[in-house]
Amino acid sequence: MASSLIISLVFLPHVFHRWGHIHLQTYDALFEIILYNIVAWVSGTLVQAERKRKEELKKAQQELIQANKYKVIGELAAGIAHEIRNPLGSIQGSLEILRKDYKAEDSKYEFLNILLKEVARLNKVITDFLNYARPALPNLIETDINQMISETVLILSPQASKKGVGLKTELDKSLPRIKADPSQLKQAFINLILNSLEAIEGNGQILISTLQDKNSVRVKFQDTGKGMSEETKGKIFTPFFSTKENGAGLGLGIVERIVQNHKGEIKIESYLGKGTTFTLFFPIKGDK
Ligand SMILES: Nc1ncnc2c1ncn2[C@@H]1O[C@H](COP(=O)(O)OP(=O)(O)OP(=O)(O)O)[C@@H](O)[C@H]1O
Ligand SMILES: [Mg+2]
Secondary structure, eight states: OHHHHHHHHHHHHHHHHTTTTOHHHHHHHHHHHHHHHHHHHHHHHHHHHHHHHHHHHHHHHHHHHHHHHHHHHHHHHHHHHHHHHHHHHHHHHHHHHHHTTSOTTSHHHHHHHHHHHHHHHHHHHHHHHHHHHSOOOOOOEEEOHHHHHHHHHHHHHHHHHHHTEEEEEEOOTTOOOEEEOHHHHHHHHHHHHHHHHHHOOSSEEEEEEEEEOSSEEEEEEEEOSOOOOHHHHTTTTSTTOOSSTTOOSOHHHHHHHHHHHTTOEEEEEEETTTEEEEEEEEESSTTO
16 A cells, blocks of 8 residues: 555656646546555555454464363363262272271371371362362252351351351341352352351451342351451462462352352452451342
8 A cells, every 4th residue: 555655656746747738648647546546545454454354363263272272171170080089989988997997096096087087178179179160050949048048057157166256147138039059059158158267266256148239139258357468369269279278279269150150249358357258249130
């Protein structure tokens, strides 16, 4: 396009040199020059658009190849994790049988206890990983969130009181039922309460409250734990990120997946040394 303009400019004096001699030819020549420039401009634009399209296509293809690679790696890892879980079950069963041969005072009994604990930990990591890598689609039914909270609190109360942590609820009685998967919600609530329990050193409080917004149901988990730095806050949903010695770093990834599966949202507030609040929002109409 630029070259056609340059050529035209060079050619122009030649045209005007003839100005006044044969008018009609001069106009023709000028018209031709303009026409050539228009054609050059149109074809230049088309070539540029085509080049851009090709670049975009190449980029999209590369992204697809990369995404497929991650998918394949994820599937492979999930397959291996699944295979590890079966022998772990047999190891656990055998250890329990072996332990019966020893008295509680025996040092071997203690060793077997350690082995059983470690097997249970491996099992948890594998199960969490599988939950994360192969999330089941939610089976949505009319669900009473307050009831899910009460059931979860009942499960975790012994663990909380053993630690000296108060587990309190403030449930909005007029909360509407929502379309949700009760077992997935319970899993998310357990992960959040466990995190709060683990964040509290010494005595503390966990308050779980429910509230109805205009279009959503709000579930708030408030703890008086050690809180998080801004840096930690930015990484908590990254798989395998953990600040704990024995943490797999998958708990919140699973919570995020579950909330996304319910078209919900998560809000986090955390202050170092003061505590953390996770608020989950679930749309009242699940299909929104
Ligand atoms: N309530 C909380 N208070 C303070 N820090 C928290 C809280 N919840 C999460 N975190 C931080 O976020 C990190 C990631 O949490 P996540 O539940 O994903 O993994 P984890 O608890 O370390 O391991 P696990 O897989 O056993 O749950 C934690 O290691 C911790 O640093
Ligand atoms: Mg956790």
